[in-house]
Amino acid sequence: MAIFHWKIQRISAILLVPITIYVIFYLLKIGNLSYMNVTNDISSFPGIILISFMALVLFIHSSLGIETILEDYIHDVKTQSLLVSLSKFIHVILFLITLISLIIIKGN
Amino acid sequence: MNTKRPLSPHLQIYKPQLTSILSITHRFTGVILSMFSILIPFSLLFISFGSDYYQLFLLILDHIIIKIILFGALFSLAFHLSNGIRHLFWDMGLGLSIKDSYLSGYLVILVSLILTLFIIFYTLIN
Numbered sequence: 703m704a705i706f707h708w709k710i711q712r713i714s715a716i717l718l719v720p721i722t723i724y725v726i727f728y729l730l731k732i733g734n735l736s737y738m739n740v741t742n743d744i745s746s747f748p749g750i751i752l753i754s755f756m757a758l759v760l761f762i763h764s765s766l767g768i769e770t771i772l773e774d775y776i777h778d779v780k781t782q783s784l785l786v787s788l789s790k791f792i793h794v795i796l797f798l799i800t801l802i803s804l805i806i807i808k809g810n
Numbered sequence: 811m812n813t814k815r816p817l818s819p820h821l822q823i824y825k826p827q828l829t830s831i832l833s834i835t836h837r838f839t840g841v842i843l844s845m846f847s848i849l850i851p852f853s854l855l856f857i858s859f860g861s862d863y864y865q866l867f868l869l870i871l872d873h874i875i876i877k878i879i880l881f882g883a884l885f886s887l888a889f890h891l892s893n894g895i896r897h898l899f900w901d902m903g904l905g906l907s908i909k910d911s912y913l914s915g916y917l918v919i920l921v922s923l924i925l926t927l928f929i930i931f932y933t934l935i936n
Contacts, residue, residue: 712901715894722891730929733868733936737861744857757850764844771837796851803854810858 707766714763721756745808757800765793828915836893839886846883881930888922888929 732740743749768789776782824830856867870876896914899905905914 712898715898719891719895722887726887726929730932733933737857737864740864741857744854753854760847760850764840764847767837767840768844771841796848799851800854803851803858806858807854810860 707769710762711766711770714759714766717759718756718763721752721759724752725756741807741810744804745810750804750808753804754801757797761793761797765790768793829911832893832915832918836890836897839890839893842883842886843890846886877933881926884929885922885926888925889918892918892921892925 728743735743744753769786772782772785772789776785853867856863871880896905896918899914905911
C-alpha cells in the first residue's frame with residue numbers, strides 16, 4: 703500500500719509538471735481575453751478534457767501529500783485517521799465542484 | 811502500539827542546513843498550494859455564473875492585497891514545481907551526492923525566484 707501511495711504521488715507529480723506550466727502561460731494572457739473567449743476555451747473538447755484531468759491529478763497529488771504530512775505530524779491515531787478522511791472528503795468535493803462548473807459552463 | 815513514540819523528522823533537534831530547509835519548505839509550500847487549489851473549482855464556478863461574475867472576479871484579482879497574496883502563492887508554486895523536479899531526479903537515482911544536492915538546491919532557489927519575479931514583472935507591465 704505504501705509503495706502504491708509512493709508511485710501514485712510520483713506519477714501525478716510528473717503529469718502535473720507540463721500541465722502546470724501550460725496553465726500558468728494561459729492565465730498570464732487571461733487579462734486580454736473576453737468572457738466569451740475564456741468560456742469557449744474552457745468548454746471546448748480539449749479544454750474540458752484538460753481541466754478535468756488536471757483537477758483529478760492535482761487533487762489526488764494534494765490529497766496524498768496532505769495524508770503524508772498528517773501521518774508524520776499527527777501522533778494520535780484517531781485524530782490522524784479522522785483528519786485524513788476529512789481531507790479526502792474535501793478533495794473529492796473540490797473535484798466534484800470542478801466537474802459541475804464545467805458542465806454549467808458547457809451548458810451556457 | 812506505542813503512539814507516543816517520537817516520529818521523524820525531528821525538526822527541533824536538527825541544525826538548519828540548506829538541504830533540510832528546502833525539504834521542509836517543499837512540504838510547507840505543498841500545504842499552501844493545497845489551500846490555494848480551492849481557487850480552481852471556485853473560479854470555474856464563478857465563471858459558470860455568467861459574464862458579470864467573471865468581471866467581478868477579474869476586479870477582485872486586480873486588488874493590490876489579493877495580488878500580493880497571489881504572488882506569494884506563485885512563489886510557492888514555482889518553488890514546489892522546481893524542487894519537485896529535483897525530487898524526481900533523485901527518485902531516478904540522479905544527483906544524490908552531497909555536492910550535487912547542494913548545487914541543485916541553490917539552483918532551485920534561483921529558478922523559483924527568477925520564475926516568480928518574471929511573472930510578477932510580466933503581470934505588472936500588462
